[in-house]
Structures are given as C-alpha cells and as structure tokens.
Amino acid sequence: MSSTVTTPETSPGSAPAPSFGNNLKASRSALPSGDRVFEGLVAGAAGVIPLLAAAMLLLLAVASWTCFQEQGFGFFTTQDWDPVKEHFGMLAFAYGTLASSAIALLTAGPIGVGIALAITEFTKPKYREIAAWVVETLSAIPSVIFGLWGMFVMAPFMRAHIEPLLVHIPGPFFREAGTGLSLLTAGLVVGIMILPTVMAVCREVFNAIPISMRESALALGSTRWEAVRLAVLAPSTPGIIGALILGMGRALGETMAVTMVIGNRAEISTNLLAPSDSLASAIANQFAEAASPGHLSALAALGFVLFLITMLLNMAARLLVWAVANRVRH
Amino acid sequence: MAENLFKVDVKRARIDRLMRGLCWAGLAVALVPLLSLLFMVITRGWHRLDLDFFMHLPRPVGIPGGGMSNALVGSIELVAIASVIGMPIGVLAGIFLAEYGDNRFAKTVRFYADVLSGVPSIVTGIFAYQLVVKPMHGFSGLAGGFALSLMMIPLIARITEEVVRLVPTGLREAALALGVPRWRSIVSVVVRTAMSGIATGLLLAATRVASETAPLLFTAFNNQFWPSGLNQPTASLTVQIFTYAISPYQEWQDVAWTGALVLLMMVLLASLASRLTVSKNRQIQL
Numbered sequence: 313m314s315s316t317v318t319t320p321e322t323s324p325g326s327a328p329a330p331s332f333g334n335n336l337k338a339s340r341s342a343l344p345s346g347d348r349v350f351e352g353l354v355a356g357a358a359g360v361i362p363l364l365a366a367a368m369l370l371l372l373a374v375a376s377w378t379c380f381q382e383q384g385f386g387f388f389t390t391q392d393w394d395p396v397k398e399h400f401g402m403l404a405f406a407y408g409t410l411a412s413s414a415i416a417l418l419t420a421g422p423i424g425v426g427i428a429l430a431i432t433e434f435t436k437p438k439y440r441e442i443a444a445w446v447v448e449t450l451s452a453i454p455s456v457i458f459g460l461w462g463m464f465v466m467a468p469f470m471r472a473h474i475e476p477l478l479v480h481i482p483g484p485f486f487r488e489a490g491t492g493l494s495l496l497t498a499g500l501v502v503g504i505m506i507l508p509t510v511m512a513v514c515r516e517v518f519n520a521i522p523i524s525m526r527e528s529a530l531a532l533g534s535t536r537w538e539a540v541r542l543a544v545l546a547p548s549t550p551g552i553i554g555a556l557i558l559g560m561g562r563a564l565g566e567t568m569a570v571t572m573v574i575g576n577r578a579e580i581s582t583n584l585l586a587p588s589d590s591l592a593s594a595i596a597n598q599f600a601e602a603a604s605p606g607h608l609s610a611l612a613a614l615g616f617v618l619f620l621i622t623m624l625l626n627m628a629a630r631l632l633v634w635a636v637a638n639r640v641r642h
Numbered sequence: 643m644a645e646n647l648f649k650v651d652v653k654r655a656r657i658d659r660l661m662r663g664l665c666w667a668g669l670a671v672a673l674v675p676l677l678s679l680l681f682m683v684i685t686r687g688w689h690r691l692d693l694d695f696f697m698h699l700p701r702p703v704g705i706p707g708g709g710m711s712n713a714l715v716g717s718i719e720l721v722a723i724a725s726v727i728g729m730p731i732g733v734l735a736g737i738f739l740a741e742y743g744d745n746r747f748a749k750t751v752r753f754y755a756d757v758l759s760g761v762p763s764i765v766t767g768i769f770a771y772q773l774v775v776k777p778m779h780g781f782s783g784l785a786g787g788f789a790l791s792l793m794m795i796p797l798i799a800r801i802t803e804e805v806v807r808l809v810p811t812g813l814r815e816a817a818l819a820l821g822v823p824r825w826r827s828i829v830s831v832v833v834r835t836a837m838s839g840i841a842t843g844l845l846l847a848a849t850r851v852a853s854e855t856a857p858l859l860f861t862a863f864n865n866q867f868w869p870s871g872l873n874q875p876t877a878s879l880t881v882q883i884f885t886y887a888i889s890p891y892q893e894w895q896d897v898a899w900t901g902a903l904v905l906l907m908m909v910l911l912a913s914l915a916s917r918l919t920v921s922k923n924r925q926i927q928l
Contacts, residue, residue, distance in 0.1 A: 346825050356734075358738040358739060358751045362750055371769055374772075423668040424668075426665040426669075446669065446673060452909050454906070456855040456884050456902075457683065459887065460902050465682050504675045537658040562760075565763070572884070600859055630753075
C-alpha cells in the first residue's frame, strides 16, 4: 500500500546497537508499525462493506433456494400466490412494482429535471437556498409519514376529485373508479418521494458542465432556454438518464408508503384506479406472519429479485453519471 | 424579410419564457404535497400531543390516554444499537477511503458502498432476519438494530470520506514534516479538523435510520409493553405509527398522527442542526 513515511532501511528484528546512528534507526523502525496497525484497522473496517454486500447476496440466494427448487421457473411466470397450497408466482407483485414505479418516474422525471434546471440555471443564489431547503425537507420525511399522508389525505382526495374526472378518459387505464387506494395513488406518492433523488443527481450533473459552454451559446445569440437546451441538457443526457435510473431504483424498493396506499390486492389489471400489490409490500405484509418454510422462502425470493434488480439499476446509473462527469472533464 | 426575422425572435422569446416558467412550475408542484403533508401532520397530530403520549404505554381501544412511551424508548434503543455497530465501522471505512483510497481495493469498497446504500431497506430486513432472528429463534431489538446498522455503514463511510477529503493537504504535510507518524497525523490533525463534519454525518445517519420502518417489521417486530431485554421484540415509533395507521380505530389513527408529528419534528430538527453546522463550517473555510 502507499506508505510515504516508511523508511526503506528498516530491518525488523535487528539487534539494538550502542551507536547514536543505530539508535535513530531503532526509533524510526518503531514508527511504521503503528502506521501498519492503523492502516490495517481502517482497511479492515472498509473491507466489511464488500463483505456485507457479498453476504447479503449469498444469504438471500440460500434463503430463496427452496422456493426456486419447488416452484421452478413458474415462480417468475405465474401469478397465483397461495400460501395454503404452497403455490407461489411473483408476476402480479412484479407488475404492481413496475407499474407504480413507472408512474412515479413519469411524474418525478420531468418535474425533477425542471426543478434542477430552475435551481442551477434560472435563479439567484438567494432563492437557490430556499429551493434546496424544499427538496431537502422532502427527502428527510420518513416513508411511513408519506404513507400516513397518502392513506388519509391523498387517497380520499383522489377518490373524491381526481378519479371521477379520470374515468371520462377513454382507454384501458382509467376504466372504473375505486376507493382511492390504487396503483395510481401509490405511483404518485412514490413519485413525490423520489423527486429529491432525481433532482439532486440532475443538479450534480448540470453543475459539472462548465459555465463557458453556456456562455458560448449565449454569445451566439441564443435565448437562455436555448442556451440551456444546447449547452446543458444535450451534453448531460446520459447523466439525466442515470438520475432517472437511480430514482427508479428507489421507487422499486419503496415499501411503507406503497404498502399503505396501493390497496394490497395482487391482481394484474390495466386499470390504474384498481388496487394492486408490489414485491416490497408483499414482503412487508406477509413476512412476519409467514408460517411455513415454503412461504418464507418465497418471500425471500421476492427480496432476492428486488435486490438483483436494484443492484443492476444502481450499477447502470453510476456508470452513466460517471460517463458524463468524465466526458466533460476531458 | 425583416418582419419575418422579428417574428422568429418573438417566438423564441416566448418559448424561452414558457420553458423557464415550466421549470419554476415544477417547484410549485413539489411544494403542494410538501405543504399539505406538513399542515396535516401538525393539525391532526396536535390535539393528542400531551404528556400521556410521552408517559403512557399503548392502551386498548376505548381506554383513553394511551401513548407511545415504549415506542419512543424502543426507537432510541434501536438507533443506539445500530450506532454502536455502524458508527465505528463507517467512520473508519470512510477514513480509509479518504486517506488510503487511491487503489483498486478502495474502488471496490466504494462500489459496494453504493450497492449497499441502494439496497431496498426491506431487503436489509430479510438479511437481518436470516442472520440474527433465525439463529436467535425470535424477533429482537438486537436484530432490528443490526438491520439499521447495515443502512448506516455505507452512508457514514461516504460522508466521512467526503469531509475528510476536504481537509487541506497542507495540514497533513505540516504534521508529517514535524516527524509525526502518518497515523498520528491522520488521527490528531486530519480527523480532528474534519470532526464537526463527521459528527454531522453521524447525526444524519442516525436520523435516517430512526425514520426507517421496513427493516424493523420482522426483526425488532413490535411490542405493546416495555421490552425486558435486547433479545425481546422491541417497539419503535415508526412501526407503531404504521400499526396504528392501518388499524380501523379512529382513536389509534389519531395517535398515529401524533406519533408522526413527534417523529417529523425530530427529523426536521436534526436536519436543521446539520444544515447549521455545515454552513458554519463553510464560513470558517472562507
């Protein structure tokens, strides 16, 4: 490892000698050993992190092994979830997770990019602070409080005011109004929750773009929006996609708020006003009460799937955000 | 000809104004749910915010005056367990990443810290269940604290790395030039300089895990009484809010709102405190 203060002439175990020079040598040789202990300590602590990630992957795989063995490939392709008959298929939950996350992304994506632009490009530092405070407060609110608000404020509001309007829209998505506890409500609440993530990453990406690029666009006579479009949005497209993927990762794993507003009925329906269920909320609702090993294993398998998906999404997002930062730097 | 050019300019100016307006509208749209949430938590939580809430155990429906005292203490206990496990590992790992972090191993660690912090919290709960609840044959505060510590470690490591990196290289060189061994220069000079930043990170991490619910559902579980030990199911503010919120009883739902108000005040106070220390640090650096 890098050790700048180690002296090359130290020889461990050398006999103490009377001369002054050798004394100096002995006292010097004592120094790097303290360094080595400290470096070992901090490196050991750092090593815990990959170890934990590996242990998590391994343990989840082991826990879901029974399920994969018993259910076979049908676990991924069927939608019956029957703990009594021990038949498990994750499709309905996967649909709920994907659909609610998609709704969340469709709302949080444009709004998040817009706010990030407003903060980085279109405002004075004074207002920047206020906007940053709004977003930071949003990100600090616990998931369970979003759930509480979603259940008692958002869902009744959707039932009373939004759903009666939406049912007039033709097409498969808004067929029949329900209780307000629905895929749509869950998606919107999660959208509010991932807004800070999308916004923060977009802001980082926009800030990485040199001011000179905006200035050259403005000097060529473009309006401020055109300058932003050409000099900020265009070069940061991969970064924006990265931000959206990171938001998607958070949306997929969001548990409490979804559990409280999605209605918890595992059905695949294109009607967004119908209740649904998600991978995370199935685990949250059933894990503590699961009696049979098969049921536990099936729930662990849901977690395993969720873990793999979010891990892959995170990797992809990091690569994209890095790509932008590097391209701008070179 | 000139007229046409003028028209194009008007159109461009209009698009400019429209798009800038839309960006600001985004902020307004984000404000509506935030303000509604804060307003509702305060107004609906306010009238049960009394001494009973802090002093009493949960009571059955029909008996007035039930509180969440055990859940408050339980939350503190769980965060304390998580801190004991997570804070030393996180801070030391962060110091490693900042001071010895130019190699492949550090890159790997950083990558997995990102992976770990992206893992859904409910999955962390399953992991803690397999690792602690199953061998101990029961839900326990220890398992809950362990699950929370898993979320703390990557968070603290990244924040610590960031603030330790901010310490100017000149300070390290000055210490080394005095003949101090590297580890002493890191501990007594670099880390001490970054101390308030690290403390802010620890506070943020503790707040973050204190507001978690999902990993506790089947690790610490819940308990309507005082826990008699770390190996017993332990109530927490968040799980108790969840339990009461989904109950069909108006009384319990009211208490859930009050719990939400207390939790929200703690969280916002902590984030305010960390904001203040951060801005104070910036002033010192300038």
